[in-house]
Amino acid sequence: MNSSPLIDQLIEAFRCLPGVGPKSAQRMTLHLLERNRSGGHKLSESLAVALKEVGNCSQCRTLTEEETCRICASRSRNHDICCVVESPADIFAIEQSGSFRGVYFVLMGHLSPIDGIGPEQLGINQLLEKVEKNNIEEVIIACNPNVEGDATAYYIAEQLKSSKAIVSRIAHGVPVGGELEYVDGSTLTHAFAGRKSMDRS
């Protein structure tokens, strides 16, 4: 390349971001250097601070810079219901929907023996201890609806059999607003198997 080494280096560094290829990385680099240097400074600093300070919540393992995350520390949440999710992004999505007021437990992944991710890496023991110690009434498993998520969900349900907590899994079915024509077969199978009676009288 005839370009400057520092610019090449920055283009390369941007490629660590998900969904960013060589063209986007170049566009980001030139945009910041040409037009938005203050934004670039802010990004560089925010990133350095976040990487230094942000760790995992001692209660639910989500990302936070505090010892205990805001949800686990909140008194307005129902600490008797715990929702198990794969990643902090899932918490963001559930919180935005406003459909859950309990606490969470983040696995930070799913069972994947081939990548060396077993129950210890997912903190399953920590989850079992938490359920026991806090007398949690219901554990809602919200792993992703795919093969790895299913396996993880069954494993956790199996481990929780001996506890007093009810173990449930969020429903699978046709997404709201979706069109039946475009829904895949596996989702339709789930949707039929999980059908509910409409008699509410």
Added chain:
Amino acid sequence: MNSSPLIDQLIEAFRCLPGVGPKSAQRMTLHLLERNRSGGHKLSESLAVALKEVGNCSQCRTLTEEETCRICASRSRNHDICCVVESPADIFAIEQSGSFRGVYFVLMGHLSPIDGIGPEQLGINQLLEKVEKNNIEEVIIACNPNVEGDATAYYIAEQLKSSKAIVSRIAHGVPVGGELEYVDGSTLTHAFAGRKSMDRS
């Protein structure tokens, strides 16, 4: 938001990148914090260094951390032909095509009186001086083929009338590999007006 302030801040900071909305910014933030902290450190540092060191080339105004960029400093380039482009990204594209071995001059924008961008901001005087001083034989204007680029090209051509240099503009026409059916009318008009005789005997 129930999330951590540092994470929120980082998500916000990522939004300064072009084409990055709230969802992508969140995905980038969580990806770096969960899975690629070393990449994040590298990005933060590269960005800080580049913002500190990278300035403009004294000869052609492109982005570089040196006093004179590599192309302007190279002896293997033809310093008698100068290509005028709007941004350093255009240099990347032209260099990748390998179709030009002269030197460049970067306007860092186009004439846009409504945004307060006039000839001084584009360094037109510096270009005229450079053409005069270096006895440049040909100035190839490669501004973008749109209204602002056209205006800028005509302005530069006008200013260079008194110099000895030949002023040319890169050809507009049907892109190679494109299908005539999908080419817009304005491009077709240019393609017809710029038609060339096929007699090469």
